[in-house]
Amino acid sequence: MLAVVPRPVTVRVPSKVNLHLAVGEVRKDGFHELATIFQSLSLTDDVTVAIADEPGVEVQGEGAAAVPTDGANLAWRAVEELARYAGKDADEPKVRVLIRKGIPVSGGMAGGSADAAATLVGLANLWKLEISRDELGTVAAALGSDVPFMLHGGTALGTGRGERIVPVLSRHTFHWVLAFARGGLATPKVYGELDRLRGAGEPPRVGAVEPVLEALASGDARQLALLLGNDLQAAAVSLRPGLRRTLRAGVSAGALAGIVSGSGPTCAFLCADADDAVRVAAELSGAGVCRTVRVVHGPVPGARVVNDDEPRPLPPQVHA
Ligand SMILES: C[C@](O)(CO)[C@H](O)COP(=O)(O)OP(=O)(O)OC[C@H]1O[C@@H](n2ccc(N)nc2=O)[C@H](O)[C@@H]1O
Numbered sequence: 542m543l544a545v546v547p548r549p550v551t552v553r554v555p556s557k558v559n560l561h562l563a564v565g566e567v568r569k570d571g572f573h574e575l576a577t578i579f580q581s582l583s584l585t586d587d588v589t590v591a592i593a594d595e596p597g598v599e600v601q602g603e604g605a606a607a608v609p610t611d612g613a614n615l616a617w618r619a620v621e622e623l624a625r626y627a628g629k630d631a632d633e634p635k636v637r638v639l640i641r642k643g644i645p646v647s648g649g650m651a652g653g654s655a656d657a658a659a660t661l662v663g664l665a666n667l668w669k670l671e672i673s674r675d676e677l678g679t680v681a682a683a684l685g686s687d688v689p690f691m692l693h694g695g696t697a698l699g700t701g702r703g704e705r706i707v708p709v710l711s712r713h714t715f716h717w718v719l720a721f722a723r724g725g726l727a728t729p730k731v732y733g734e735l736d737r738l739r740g741a742g743e744p745p746r747v748g749a750v751e752p753v754l755e756a757l758a759s760g761d762a763r764q765l766a767l768l769l770g771n772d773l774q775a776a777a778v779s780l781r782p783g784l785r786r787t788l789r790a791g792v793s794a795g796a797l798a799g800i801v802s803g804s805g806p807t808c809a810f811l812c813a814d815a816d817d818a819v820r821v822a823a824e825l826s827g828a829g830v831c832r833t834v835r836v837v838h839g840p841v842p843g844a845r846v847v848n849d850d851e852p853r854p855l856p857p858q859v860h861a
């Protein structure tokens with residue numbers, strides 16, 4: 542009897558911005574205790590998983606040259622982790638992963654975590670695993686703090702080291718402009734810089750999370766803009782002082798507010814509506830303060846299977 546080889550599965554996965562990122566103390570395991578509100582954005586990666594005789598990872602698109610294709614790729618670690626969980630051969634899973642990147646590498650938008658989450662969803666489908674979203678979430682948390690949210694998508698509160706996720710009521714689509722930087726920032730280095738700054742003085746800390754939740758529930762972009770906050774911003778700016786100019790330029794261009802996304806160096810600008818976002822992007826792209834500008838919106842769904850012929854919505858791109 543001929544074995545039927547399952548068709549490749551493609552998963553689309555969003556990026557994220559932290560609307561609120563409160564960084565607490567360092568724990569014994571080296572991670573910081575967090576209270577954060579994630580929002581998924583329409584800037585996506587596509588990940589295709591297929592059964593193959595030659596296992597491995599291939600990466601195309603935005604920043605592909607900087608992404609490892611060996612066992613260090615977070616998507617490959619997801620293959621190994623899920624194979625182990627499902628009792629498959631974790632030393633030699635016969636799987637090929639193709640990553641088409643739209644999310645900037647080391648940009649503070651959880652690109653690697655997104656690919657890991659997408660791989661888990663793709664493989665669960667390819668291998669026809671009887672596995673719940675909660676179980677996938679447990680495997681995701683073992684891969685990285687941001688991975689569970691990338692499965693989830695939408696708008697959510699993350700606690701613990703960021704891996705414990707509960708959905709947040711958000712009534713509105715928010716419009717953002719993203720400013721990609723030249724080069725990335727390594728997440729551990731940014732947390733380390735925050736520890737250093739806190740050892741030497743008192744860098745700003747974000748306020749309470751409740752008003753942010755209220756602004757999200759009411760869908761008021763202007764109110765939300767006043768409340769955006771990221772404890773890692775001072776550290777990212779300390780490592781990349783040029784980000785100060787980028788943040789100022791976005792607001793001068795008409796954004797309601799600007800923030801460093803996660804550990805940076807991407808800056809995210811909240812705009813009043815979709816038309817404003819296009820106007821801000823055009824002006825920001827001429828200001829010479831970043832590499833590329835994109836217009837996106839959020840929240841959007843987390844990692845989900847798509848038809849291979851479903852066109853990939855590439856956010857408008859403006860080269861600075
Ligand atoms: C900056 C954020 O993107 C905000 O959502 C995340 O906190 C980073 O999440 P991530 O990239 O999935 O991070 P992980 O792969 O879990 O950890 C990478 C490194 O970041 C630092 N890290 C991360 C999360 C956390 N709560 N505390 C930390 O100190 C640690 O040095 C850790 O070794």
Ligand SMILES: Nc1ncnc2c1ncn2[C@@H]1O[C@H](COP(=O)(O)OP(=O)(O)OP(=O)(O)O)[C@@H](O)[C@H]1O
Binds near residue numbers: 615645650652
């Ligand atoms: N699939 C992947 N895509 C991108 N980077 C990857 C991937 N796998 C491993 N990496 C490596 O992980 C590092 C961080 O990549 P990533 O793009 O996830 O950063 P980030 O978006 O700043 O992360 P976060 O926002 O979660 O802190 C880079 O050094 C990159 O080489």
